Amino acid sequence: MAKLPKTEELLRINFQPPKTGWQETPVDFKPGTWLYAGKAESLETVGLANPRQWSPEDEDWKLPENWKEIILEGLRERLGKFRSLQLFMDTCVRCGACADKCHFYLGSGDPKNMPVLRAELLRSVYRKDFTTAGKIFGKFAGARELTPAVLKEWFYYFFQCTECRRCSVFCPYGIDTAEITMIGRELLNLVGLNIDWVVTPVANCYKKGNHLGIQPHGLVDSFEMLTDDIADITGVQLDLSFNRKGAEVLFVPPSGDVFADPGTHSLMGQLMLMHEVGLDYTLSTYASEGGNFGLFTSHEMMKRLNSKIYAEAKRLGVKWILGGECGHMWRVINQYMDTMNGPADFLEVPVSAITGTRFEHAKSTKMIHITEFTADLIQNNKIKLDPSRNNKHVVTYHDSCNPARAMGLLEEPRYILKNVCNNFYEMPEETIREKTFCCGGGAGLGADENMEMRMRGGLPRANAVKYVHEKHGVNMLSCVCAIDRAVLPPLMHYWVPDVNVCGVHELVGNALVMKGEKEREESLRFEPIGTEEDNDV
Amino acid sequence: MEQAALDLKSLLTDNKDTLLTKWFHLVLETYPKETARHFGNQKSQFANPIGHNIFEGLDEIYDELSQYANEDRIFKALDRILRITAVQDLSPSKAVSFLFLLKRVVREGLAEELREGKCLQELLDFEDKVDQSILLAFNIYLECRETIYKMRLHEVKTRCDILERINQYNN
Numbered sequence A: 001m002a003k004l005p006k007t008e009e010l011l012r013i014n015f016q017p018p019k020t021g022w023q024e025t026p027v028d029f030k031p032g033t034w035l036y037a038g039k040a041e042s043l044e045t046v047g048l049a050n051p052r053q054w055s056p057e058d059e060d061w062k063l064p065e066n067w068k069e070i071i072l073e074g075l076r077e078r079l080g081k082f083r084s085l086q087l088f089m090d091t092c093v094r095c096g097a098c099a100d101k102c103h104f105y106l107g108s109g110d111p112k113n114m115p116v117l118r119a120e121l122l123r124s125v126y127r128k129d130f131t132t133a134g135k136i137f138g139k140f141a142g143a144r145e146l147t148p149a150v151l152k153e154w155f156y157y158f159f160q161c162t163e164c165r166r167c168s169v170f171c172p173y174g175i176d177t178a179e180i181t182m183i184g185r186e187l188l189n190l191v192g193l194n195i196d197w198v199v200t201p202v203a204n205c206y207k208k209g210n211h212l213g214i215q216p217h218g219l220v221d222s223f224e225m226l227t228d229d230i231a232d233i234t235g236v237q238l239d240l241s242f243n244r245k246g247a248e249v250l251f252v253p254p255s256g257d258v259f260a261d262p263g264t265h266s267l268m269g270q271l272m273l274m275h276e277v278g279l280d281y282t283l284s285t286y287a288s289e290g291g292n293f294g295l296f297t298s299h300e301m302m303k304r305l306n307s308k309i310y311a312e313a314k315r316l317g318v319k320w321i322l323g324g325e326c327g328h329m330w331r332v333i334n335q336y337m338d339t340m341n342g343p344a345d346f347l348e349v350p351v352s353a354i355t356g357t358r359f360e361h362a363k364s365t366k367m368i369h370i371t372e373f374t375a376d377l378i379q380n381n382k383i384k385l386d387p388s389r390n391n392k393h394v395v396t397y398h399d400s401c402n403p404a405r406a407m408g409l410l411e412e413p414r415y416i417l418k419n420v421c422n423n424f425y426e427m428p429e430e431t432i433r434e435k436t437f438c439c440g441g442g443a444g445l446g447a448d449e450n451m452e453m454r455m456r457g458g459l460p461r462a463n464a465v466k467y468v469h470e471k472h473g474v475n476m477l478s479c480v481c482a483i484d485r486a487v488l489p490p491l492m493h494y495w496v497p498d499v500n501v502c503g504v505h506e507l508v509g510n511a512l513v514m515k516g517e518k519e520r521e522e523s524l525r526f527e528p529i530g531t532e533e534d535n536d537v
Numbered sequence B: 001m002e003q004a005a006l007d008l009k010s011l012l013t014d015n016k017d018t019l020l021t022k023w024f025h026l027v028l029e030t031y032p033k034e035t036a037r038h039f040g041n042q043k044s045q046f047a048n049p050i051g052h053n054i055f056e057g058l059d060e061i062y063d064e065l066s067q068y069a070n071e072d073r074i075f076k077a078l079d080r081i082l083r084i085t086a087v088q089d090l091s092p093s094k095a096v097s098f099l100f101l102l103k104r105v106v107r108e109g110l111a112e113e114l115r116e117g118k119c120l121q122e123l124l125d126f127e128d129k130v131d132q133s134i135l136l137a138f139n140i141y142l143e144c145r146e147t148i149y150k151m152r153l154h155e156v157k158t159r160c161d162i163l164e165r166i167n168q169y170n171n
């Protein structure tokens, strides 16, 4: 006992809990929480300002000398152009309803990730230069000078917002912080501040028609790899057509699904379905990208990239457009396309040739989502399904932010899922549908260098998946967004390792009974098909 | 007069609510003030995943260390918290510091009872268990960080493979 310290000594030890003062300190660009700067050549390709080599870690960001005027002038111009921006700048009453609704705040605890404070980054500068109170009372009126430090903070936090709009659902005034972020990023772009994960896909898309910069013959080869796989699995050979004039429908999937698993499996399912019902469609090697990273850059860039789809539809003389399983694409289409590049008078209101259903809600954009098309087929009994082929999957559905909140696409994917698999469970109500939690990697934030931040932002989503995994044994997280299919697998790997990720149409493809198919032994992943028990035998 | 419980195990059980709450709030002090308030107040596990998981994790660790010390369960409970702290803006030492705080909470919270010195050996045994769990925590923390880097590597590799394929086509 002699060596033991006395009780009093033990009791005297005072352990101060660690404190972090991250809200007081200027932004610290720690690895894992920010994104690489846009490559100069990509900026040049699309004519964005100030192409140069730089890194957010650098002290000197090599801004143009008159950067401040450029930004303030840019803000002035946009306040005049977008009435919503003026309203959002003036109306926030700081009620705090949005404060704890952002997944980045919930997963990081960083107060500047509260939507109200994110908006305040821009609002404080607006007050200083555009309101009388701010001009006179300065910081007492919540106004502050635009300095390089503030600009760095903008960059850090506007690229820490996935523009998911969850916060706007809870704001009594409908203030949409995503739109504030969009304007914030647009202003940053005026002085050459953007991220490579956005600007290089933009440049590729502008030049070659898709994010990865795949040229037409490469695209055709890639699709053929998918049809080869389909033939191996089903015994059915699909004939694809590219750039075929006079087809009834132009099909535009996100290009990520052509190349990366598990998106490829989902795209296979869509191709199989369209083949099975005999849809007269064609693919374009020019408008070969459903995604539109212009949305994460500026209104002008979004318009430029989006216009390709209508241009191709016009050139090919199709009647209407069918879009693949993409997320933010639908925000662009539903919210901006018609205003920016419409009216598409040369197209017709989409009518399914198989069921005769007229998709009235798309009468101005002339474009519908593949899940709308498929749900309609199922409802009209036009396809044969064997849901037991998906029996080993216990499925839940992640509402991708944009289809859910910008388009209201809530029922169709669920309706499909309930028809193509036997085990489907919803995540808790406050984490799905309009209130869905973001994957944490949208709006260009899905780069590997941002992994730590992605894990923070994705925590609320993963936490809900974990709940249904533990409660119902869920092992498959389905979604209708290519970004989700890229960023949810690592998110699951970190937080809920036993859960896989798939597109809704991968499950459709598994369940679809095709004319002339051989007995299916493998799923679209080349895994043995059937129940968990069957597989154990 | 009846004597109050004097063995540490009973003391820890009888005072669990107070000690656990104190521990939880101390742990949350690693966050900025307004966040600590948010994370500490909310009840819903979905609206407040960090607060909820930290609380539940601490609760499990508290029970295990004071009562049963089942290694599997301690591991799971530690993992629940460290998986979060490993991706917060914290240094490694801060990420595992919540366990040190338990010692402080117990020493201070039971100061009166412990002053009599009767439970000293028990206290030391308890603190040994805490120390062991700290070692375990370091392993878990590191494993989480490694997972992050492996995932990064995997993404880079996948991207390289895709680009290689595209290059073949483009040539």
Ligand code: SF4
Residues within 6 Å of the ligand: A101, A102, A103, A104, A113, A114, A115, A118, A160, A161, A162, A163, A164, A165, A166, A167, A168, A177, A178, A181
């Ligand atoms: S739009 Fe989404 S990411 Fe951005 S502040 Fe709102 S909740 Fe957060």
Ligand code: SF4
Residues within 6 Å of the ligand: A091, A092, A093, A094, A095, A096, A097, A098, A099, A115, A116, A170, A171, A172, A173, A174, A175
């Ligand atoms: S909910 Fe709306 S009004 Fe309230 S603080 Fe947030 S943005 Fe402002």
